[in-house]
Amino acid sequence: MMAKKINGAVKEHSQKKWAIGFLIAAILIYILYAFVVERVPYSVQSFLQTWLSATSLNEALVWVICALGLNIVVGYAGLLDLGYVAFWAIGGYSAGWFMSAFFQQVNVHLGGTTVVQHRGIHISFWGVLILGAIICAFFGVVIGAPTLRLKSDYLALVTLGFGEIIPQVFVNGENIGGFNLSNGTKGITPLDNINLLGKQLGPFDLSQKYIIFVGLTAVMVFISLRLRSGRLGRAWLAIREDELAASMMGVPLMRTKLSAYAVGAMAGGIGGVAFATHVNGVFADRFNFSISIILLAMVVLGGMGNVWGVMVGALVVAWVNSTGLPAGGNAINKAFGTNINFPSYNFLIFGLVLVLMMLFKREGLLPESRLKMVLHEHDDDESVSVGA
Amino acid sequence: MATATKVAQSGRVHTISKSEARRKLIERVAAVLFSTIAILWLGANLIKSPSQFLQATIGGLSNGALYALIALGYTLVYGIIELINFAHGDLFMLGGVFSANFISIWFGQEKSSPKGWLIFLLCLLAVMTFTASINVGIERFAYRRLRRAPKLAPLITAVGMSFILQFVGLTWNGSGQKSWNSVLPGGAFVVGGAKIYYVTLILFAVTVPLLLFLTYVVSKTRQGKAMRATAQDQDAARLMGINVNRTISFTFALGGALAGAAGLLYVETIGTTAFNLGYQLGLIAFTAAVLGGIGNLTGAVLGAVLIGVIQGLNDGLPIGLGQQWSQTVVFSILILLMVFKPAGILGTPTTEKV
Numbered sequence: 001m002m003a004k005k006i007n008g009a010v011k012e013h014s015q016k017k018w019a020i021g022f023l024i025a026a027i028l029i030y031i032l033y034a035f036v037v038e039r040v041p042y043s044v045q046s047f048l049q050t051w052l053s054a055t056s057l058n059e060a061l062v063w064v065i066c067a068l069g070l071n072i073v074v075g076y077a078g079l080l081d082l083g084y085v086a087f088w089a090i091g092g093y094s095a096g097w098f099m100s101a102f103f104q105q106v107n108v109h110l111g112g113t114t115v116v117q118h119r120g121i122h123i124s125f126w127g128v129l130i131l132g133a134i135i136c137a138f139f140g141v142v143i144g145a146p147t148l149r150l151k152s153d154y155l156a157l158v159t160l161g162f163g164e165i166i167p168q169v170f171v172n173g174e175n176i177g178g179f180n181l182s183n184g185t186k187g188i189t190p191l192d193n194i195n196l197l198g199k200q201l202g203p204f205d206l207s208q209k210y211i212i213f214v215g216l217t218a219v220m221v222f223i224s225l226r227l228r229s230g231r232l233g234r235a236w237l238a239i240r241e242d243e244l245a246a247s248m249m250g251v252p253l254m255r256t257k258l259s260a261y262a263v264g265a266m267a268g269g270i271g272g273v274a275f276a277t278h279v280n281g282v283f284a285d286r287f288n289f290s291i292s293i294i295l296l297a298m299v300v301l302g303g304m305g306n307v308w309g310v311m312v313g314a315l316v317v318a319w320v321n322s323t324g325l326p327a328g329g330n331a332i333n334k335a336f337g338t339n340i341n342f343p344s345y346n347f348l349i350f351g352l353v354l355v356l357m358m359l360f361k362r363e364g365l366l367p368e369s370r371l372k373m374v375l376h377e378h379d380d381d382e383s384v385s386v387g388a
Numbered sequence: 389m390a391t392a393t394k395v396a397q398s399g400r401v402h403t404i405s406k407s408e409a410r411r412k413l414i415e416r417v418a419a420v421l422f423s424t425i426a427i428l429w430l431g432a433n434l435i436k437s438p439s440q441f442l443q444a445t446i447g448g449l450s451n452g453a454l455y456a457l458i459a460l461g462y463t464l465v466y467g468i469i470e471l472i473n474f475a476h477g478d479l480f481m482l483g484g485v486f487s488a489n490f491i492s493i494w495f496g497q498e499k500s501s502p503k504g505w506l507i508f509l510l511c512l513l514a515v516m517t518f519t520a521s522i523n524v525g526i527e528r529f530a531y532r533r534l535r536r537a538p539k540l541a542p543l544i545t546a547v548g549m550s551f552i553l554q555f556v557g558l559t560w561n562g563s564g565q566k567s568w569n570s571v572l573p574g575g576a577f578v579v580g581g582a583k584i585y586y587v588t589l590i591l592f593a594v595t596v597p598l599l600l601f602l603t604y605v606v607s608k609t610r611q612g613k614a615m616r617a618t619a620q621d622q623d624a625a626r627l628m629g630i631n632v633n634r635t636i637s638f639t640f641a642l643g644g645a646l647a648g649a650a651g652l653l654y655v656e657t658i659g660t661t662a663f664n665l666g667y668q669l670g671l672i673a674f675t676a677a678v679l680g681g682i683g684n685l686t687g688a689v690l691g692a693v694l695i696g697v698i699q700g701l702n703d704g705l706p707i708g709l710g711q712q713w714s715q716t717v718v719f720s721i722l723i724l725l726m727v728f729k730p731a732g733i734l735g736t737p738t739t740e741k742v
Binding site (some may be wrong): 044074078080083146147149150153154156157158160161164165168169171172289293296297300342345347348350351352353354355357358364 | 470471472508530533534537539540541542543545547548549550551553554555558560563667671674675678712713715716717719720722723726727730
């Protein structure tokens, strides 16, 4: 009993350490980009632009938000979701629909940043965030509901199917029974500005948007951690570890699984809205299967179920994908006179990450202590059961 | 675990039977509804343009034959170790790239000629060996170590493997689509207003014997018996003196060989290769395997033909959603199936798995 209490205290302490660490890092980066960058010599500026651009930082934060959402579904509840890109897409399109001049048929203004004469639906960014989250949570339940009776591997497949269908609906959505739902591959652009404390943020106000994205990430971290230690989070873990035992203990399987889907999808929606404002539009052909897999690689690499691990994993993978491979590849090509197309190696890298992590370090780089035990539970079973 | 399940079942006998009856009713209503819609749709098309209908059906059947070869690989592997081998579709893609290179580049055959046909047969053997050994290698180095691990681990590994194979395809075949000339005789003859290409016939001439051979191996040979035993209970099979590891390797080899054959046939009939082809076709083939009842060999073939025909009809009929909705139609079928009848058409949860 005593040991447990101490253990809990240590855990609490390390949570705080991580939170403070990330907060300090976020503030330092903000100071660097908002105040320091303009005053340093050009060579340093271009170095930063190549190796850690403000755009890639903001994009990485969007990845973190989505990875945290996927972590709730895969890491907490143990339900493999291979179609997470669908929520990203739906979130993106909610921003496209409700924050632009796309729907010329109507004229709705709700705290938007454009003048009233502009047609279309113009809802404030903050409203769209909530709206996108709600729409995605709804779709999460819609996708989750039919899969609840299925075994885990079938479930992966159904989510994969949804992950294929929804982007295809948007790609072909130019003319659905005569109605233009998504403007097809041309996408919806531009979006309205973001309204932050009376200031209007356009697509190039990167450092202010950085604050918003950090804030959203912090909200997701908070939600994840609070849910994890609450009743619902414990029910998720119980289901992840043994569904049958959990249901015998009185955990309502249906409701618990559905809420995992809903919360996970909600994060996807928030990430989708954020990403849409980041690139100032939604483009249907961006939403493909590899996004789901990259997100999965982030969660697996960082350590399924551990919020901080997933965050580190997401930042690392997003950086490798957006900056590390192209810029590092260029540097290597220049230094050795080679001509290798490094970005094309991302398939190999993410594939290897998934395979090697599963083979040698299933619990991820920053493991959650409980998951470690579960994932290695049967490791020595074979020899025991055969008696060899 | 087993006793716990039993207790759970006996404790809830009453509620289960009630919900079971309701589910059966829902299943039946849905089945009637869907078949009515399907019949109306098919009837309308048949009246509108019979020749187009026939053409689309034939196209669908030949697609279905290809899907069957891939679907069998999924169903074999699922039947024996209950793993969805996501990398299987990409194996098919690699088979296609290998065959295209084998015939057109290494042997320089571009046109239909007796020599070309010989090379085609040679390539069939080569590509089957090639994909079979890759599949066995993947099993040996990745899946075997994870056999006792929680389900999530091998699944994620399979997804990772799929990405690695796609990378191989990407570097081998380039990022775009490549077209290849077929060494099989071109041309066609007309039956009832529909063109039947000679390659379609050759496709069947290769596929059907392969399927028959597979059925023979699984149901009649000693090795097939070992496969079925391993599928039922690995530990018991091991106690009976069956070399479980070798049996599983053999299953992967069979599945891989079929995927390779499908790759060759795809290249020779449709004539294109692309690194992401395997992912799309693999998913469709998996849907086919589920439609037929996963783990059930006849079911996989039946499901593949059904999916192929549905897709062919949707793409080729005057009243249809058209090709751009092809994937959506197939995956909607998958999802509806999961909701109403996860066991598939032929699969029942209690029967043998292989």
